[in-house]
Amino acid sequence: MQWIDICSVDDVPMRGSRVVSAPGGDIAVFKTAKGRIFALWDKCPHKGGPLSQGIIHGDAVTCPLHNWVIGLESGEVKGPDQGCARKVAVLVEGDRILLAADAFHRSAA
Amino acid sequence: MAKKLVIIGNGMAPGRMLEHLFEEAPGVWDVTIFNAEPRVNYNRLMLSPVLSGEKTYEDIITHDDAWYASNGVTLHKGRKVTAIDRDQRTVTAEDGTTTTYDKLVIATGSMPFIIPVPGHDLEGVVTYRDLDDVQKMLDAAAEGGNAVVVGGGLLGLEAAAGLHMRGMNVTVLHLMPTLMERQLDPAAAHLLQAAIEKRGIAVKCKANTHAILGDGKVKAVKLDDGTEIPADIVVMAVGIRPSVQLAKDAGVNVNRGILVDDRMLTSDPHVYALGECVEHRTGIYGLVAPLYEMAKVIAAQLAGGAADYAGSVMSTKLKVTGIDLYSGGDFAEGKDREEIVLRDASRGVYKRLVLKENKIIGVVMYGDTGDGPWFFDKLKKGEDISESREMLIFGQSMAGGQPLDPTAAVAALPPDAEICGCNGICKGKIVEAIAGKNLDSIDGVRAHTKASASCGSCTGLVEKLLVLSLGEKYQPNAVQPMCGCTELGHADVRRLIVAQELRSIPELMQKLEWKTSCGCAKCRPALNYYLLATWPGEYEDDNQSRFINERVHANIQKDGTYSVVPRMWGGLTSAKELRAIADVVEKFAVPTVKVTGGQRIDLLGVKKEDLLGVWADLNKAGMVSGAAYAKGLRTVKTCVGSEWCRFGTQDSTGLGVKIEKFMWGSWTPAKVKMAVSGCPRNCAEATCKDVGVICVDSGYDIHFAGAAGLDIKGTELLCHVNSEEEAIEMIAALTQLYREQGHYLERIYKWAKRVGIQSIKDNIVSDRAKRKHYYDRFVYSQTFLQVDPWAERVAGKDAHEFTPLRPQQQLLAAE
Numbered sequence: 001m002q003w004i005d006i007c008s009v010d011d012v013p014m015r016g017s018r019v020v021s022a023p024g025g026d027i028a029v030f031k032t033a034k035g036r037i038f039a040l041w042d043k044c045p046h047k048g049g050p051l052s053q054g055i056i057h058g059d060a061v062t063c064p065l066h067n068w069v070i071g072l073e074s075g076e077v078k079g080p081d082q083g084c085a086r087k088v089a090v091l092v093e094g095d096r097i098l099l100a101a102d103a104f105h106r107s108a109a
Numbered sequence: 110m111a112k113k114l115v116i117i118g119n120g121m122a123p124g125r126m127l128e129h130l131f132e133e134a135p136g137v138w139d140v141t142i143f144n145a146e147p148r149v150n151y152n153r154l155m156l157s158p159v160l161s162g163e164k165t166y167e168d169i170i171t172h173d174d175a176w177y178a179s180n181g182v183t184l185h186k187g188r189k190v191t192a193i194d195r196d197q198r199t200v201t202a203e204d205g206t207t208t209t210y211d212k213l214v215i216a217t218g219s220m221p222f223i224i225p226v227p228g229h230d231l232e233g234v235v236t237y238r239d240l241d242d243v244q245k246m247l248d249a250a251a252e253g254g255n256a257v258v259v260g261g262g263l264l265g266l267e268a269a270a271g272l273h274m275r276g277m278n279v280t281v282l283h284l285m286p287t288l289m290e291r292q293l294d295p296a297a298a299h300l301l302q303a304a305i306e307k308r309g310i311a312v313k314c315k316a317n318t319h320a321i322l323g324d325g326k327v328k329a330v331k332l333d334d335g336t337e338i339p340a341d342i343v344v345m346a347v348g349i350r351p352s353v354q355l356a357k358d359a360g361v362n363v364n365r366g367i368l369v370d371d372r373m374l375t376s377d378p379h380v381y382a383l384g385e386c387v388e389h390r391t392g393i394y395g396l397v398a399p400l401y402e403m404a405k406v407i408a409a410q411l412a413g414g415a416a417d418y419a420g421s422v423m424s425t426k427l428k429v430t431g432i433d434l435y436s437g438g439d440f441a442e443g444k445d446r447e448e449i450v451l452r453d454a455s456r457g458v459y460k461r462l463v464l465k466e467n468k469i470i471g472v473v474m475y476g477d478t479g480d481g482p483w484f485f486d487k488l489k490k491g492e493d494i495s496e497s498r499e500m501l502i503f504g505q506s507m508a509g510g511q512p513l514d515p516t517a518a519v520a521a522l523p524p525d526a527e528i529c530g531c532n533g534i535c536k537g538k539i540v541e542a543i544a545g546k547n548l549d550s551i552d553g554v555r556a557h558t559k560a561s562a563s564c565g566s567c568t569g570l571v572e573k574l575l576v577l578s579l580g581e582k583y584q585p586n587a588v589q590p591m592c593g594c595t596e597l598g599h600a601d602v603r604r605l606i607v608a609q610e611l612r613s614i615p616e617l618m619q620k621l622e623w624k625t626s627c628g629c630a631k632c633r634p635a636l637n638y639y640l641l642a643t644w645p646g647e648y649e650d651d652n653q654s655r656f657i658n659e660r661v662h663a664n665i666q667k668d669g670t671y672s673v674v675p676r677m678w679g680g681l682t683s684a685k686e687l688r689a690i691a692d693v694v695e696k697f698a699v700p701t702v703k704v705t706g707g708q709r710i711d712l713l714g715v716k717k718e719d720l721l722g723v724w725a726d727l728n729k730a731g732m733v734s735g736a737a738y739a740k741g742l743r744t745v746k747t748c749v750g751s752e753w754c755r756f757g758t759q760d761s762t763g764l765g766v767k768i769e770k771f772m773w774g775s776w777t778p779a780k781v782k783m784a785v786s787g788c789p790r791n792c793a794e795a796t797c798k799d800v801g802v803i804c805v806d807s808g809y810d811i812h813f814a815g816a817a818g819l820d821i822k823g824t825e826l827l828c829h830v831n832s833e834e835e836a837i838e839m840i841a842a843l844t845q846l847y848r849e850q851g852h853y854l855e856r857i858y859k860w861a862k863r864v865g866i867q868s869i870k871d872n873i874v875s876d877r878a879k880r881k882h883y884y885d886r887f888v889y890s891q892t893f894l895q896v897d898p899w900a901e902r903v904a905g906k907d908a909h910e911f912t913p914l915r916p917q918q919q920l921l922a923a924e
Contacts, residue, residue, distance in 0.1 A: 011914065018909060049669065053657040062629070
C-alpha cells in the first residue's frame, strides 16, 4: 500500500482537525483528546456537511450542520440516525501523518 | 357596539367569570373592573404559602397586566366604588371616575370580622384577608417575638403555621371547645390540635378574648379568665361577613348577603352579584369551588345562554404543609344517621364516614386523606353503598379488592370523578389533556386544564394521574441533565463552578465526575461559556469547544461556505463602508448580498480560505465583526428618532449606537438582539426583542424578554429611566445578571420565565447597590472581550483554521 506524507502530528490541533484537498474532494484529518489520528472524507452522510468543522469529542465528531454524531474510527453514524462517512486509511509514523495514496487518485472520488 | 359590563371587585370569582366569558363569547362585552386593591387578580387561597415563604406573590398571580390588556379589559386598580346609580346605570368611584353599564356584577367579597373588644383598634391588630395583611404579618415576623391568632378555623390555623415558620412564638385562641368545629368532628380536631402543638404552636380552646392590651401598639391579649398572653401582633381570623353596604345603599335587596335568585340576579335585573357577598337560598359561601360554579353561571348568561346555580356541597383541605386533613359534606350527629369510623392511633390516622339511608353524606379524614375524593365523589353522586359497606372505610383499594399500589386509588376512579374541586375538573379531562397535548408535568396540566392551579391541594392526585398515564416517563422533580455526559443540570453546574472554583473544562469534568472522557458537542460549548462568564480575564477560551460559527467568526452555510456580516453600529453605514463592501463582493466573487432583519448587510457564500482576505479588506475600511454568529450581542436596531423623525422624542439612533459600542463583544448564554425606538410608534420593533428601549417624552422605557422566533412574545416592562446613562447602566446590569444566571442557549425570555420577572426587577431595578454590582462586573468583563476577532485572525491567530493542508510529497503518477 502506498502512503502520502501529509503533515506532522502537531499540525493538527488537539480535539481539532485539518482539511487536505484531494482531487476527489476534501479529506478531514482529526486528532482526538487522546492524540489518536483519524481521517474521513469531509462529507457528512446526512447532507454533506463538512465534518472537519465539527466539535470533536471522544472518538467522534458532531457535524456542524445538523448535529449528527459520526464515529471517527468507522465513519458510522451514532445514535438514532443511520449512515456512514467514508474512511481514509491513516498511518502515523513517528510524528508524521500519512494518508493512503489511493485517496488521491482522481478515481478515488 | 359592544355592550358595557362593569364589575365591582377583582377577586377570584369575577376573574374566573371573565375567563369563561372570553372563551364563550369573545368581544361581545366591553369590560371595566373596579378593584379596591391596587393590584391584578391573584389566587387568594395561596396567601398561606406566601406567608410561610413557600411561594412568592408572583407565583400566585392569576391574571397579569398583559392578560387584561390582551382581553381589552379596563382595570381601575386601587379605586373603590362608592356609589351605584341604578336609574342612570352608572357606578362612581372614590376619585370620581364614573362608568355606565348595561350589566353590572357586584363582587365585593367579604370583610374579615373583627371582635369589637377593647383594644381591637390598636396598631398590630391585623386581619388575614389580602396581600396587605400578609405584608403586615411578614413585617412583624421579621422582628420575631410573639404572635396571637384569634380563631382556630381554617384561616387562623394557616396563619398560625405561617407565622410559626417565619420564626414567631405563636398562640392560637379558639372560642369553641375544638378546632375547626365547622369542618371537623371532635375526634379529628383533637388529632389536629396535637399535631399543631407538636410543631411548637400553643393552642387554647374555650378561650374568650376579653381585651387587647397595649399603649398605642398591641402588647398582650387578655382572656376572660384573666390570663394575659404577650403579643407583638394579633391576627383576627374569626370569620367573614359579606360586604353588602354598597349594594344596600343602592337599594338592592340584601339580607346577610346580597340576595340572588338561581340565575345569580339580584332584585335588579341589570345587576348580578357574585362570590362571597352573595346569599343564595339562605347559603353564604366562603370557599372557592361554589364561587367558581356561580362564576360559570353568570358567564353563560352573559354569553347569551341560560344557566342556573343550585347551591354547592363543599369539601375542605387544610393547606398547612405536613398536616393532612380532609372534610366534606355534613357530619353532624343525628338520629337518622349512622357512621363508620376507623382509628389508627399510632399512625395518627382517623377516618369517619357519616351515612344516611345507605348514602355517604359526610367525610372527615385525618392523617391519610388519599381516599377523600373517592368518598366525596360517592357523596356528590348520592351513590348507594350498601354493597361495599363492610370494606368501604378502608378506601377504594380494599373496597374494590385491588392491590395496594399508590396509584391504584386514582386508577380506580371513574372518568367523571372530580379531581380538582376548585375548578371542577374531572379525571377524564385531565387524562385526555395529558395524552392529547403530550403533557409531562404538573405545570403543563395546570396550564391546559386549570386542575391544581387554584389551592393546589389536589396536586398529589394530578401527579398520580401523570404517573398513571406516563409511567416511568414522569419524573416530578427530575433535573434535566445538561447532556448524556452528566446527571447534573445546567443550574447545578453553574452553581458548582462558583462553589468549587472550577477553572477549566478538564478540572470541571474531573471534579463533577463526567461520564465521558471529554464531553460532547452539547456540554462543551456550555461549559466553555460558563467558565468564560464566571472567570473573566482568567479562563482561557477553548476554541475546540466552540461551535464552528464562533470558532471562525462567520456563519457556516449549507454548502460549507460562510456568510460574513460586518458591524454597522445602530444600523448606520456610510458611502465609504458601502464602497468597501462593494469592492469585497467583486474581488471575492461573493454570490449573494442581502440586508438582514437586524439592519446589517450579509455577504453570503464566502469560501473559508477567503475569509481572512474579506476581513482584511473590511477592517481597512474601519469595519469590524458584526458577531452575527455569536451567542452574544448581535445587533441594536434603531429608528431615526429625534434627529430626523417628526415624531421622535429622543435620539434613538444615537442611543442605539452608544449601547452597541458599549456592549459589543460580550458573550451571553444565547444571542441577544436589541432595539431602540424613538417614540411609542416603535418603528424599530423594540417590543419583541431581548432588550428594547422605547423613547418617550419623559425619558426611556426599558423593556426586555420579548421573542419573535420560535415563540412570539411581547416584552415585559423593566423600568423607566430619565437619561441615556441610566438606560445603559440598567441594560448592562440586566445583561450581566442574564450572563450569570442564564442556561446555555436559553434566550432572555426563557430565562426570565424561569427565574421570574420580579426576581430580575428586585436585582436590577429596586436595589441600587445590586445594580451597580452587576454593572461593574459587566464593565470588568468587557475589558477582556472588546477585541475584534477578525483583526486578530488577519494578524495570524488560529491560522490552521483557515489554511488547508497540502501533501508534502507529490504523488507519483500511479496510473
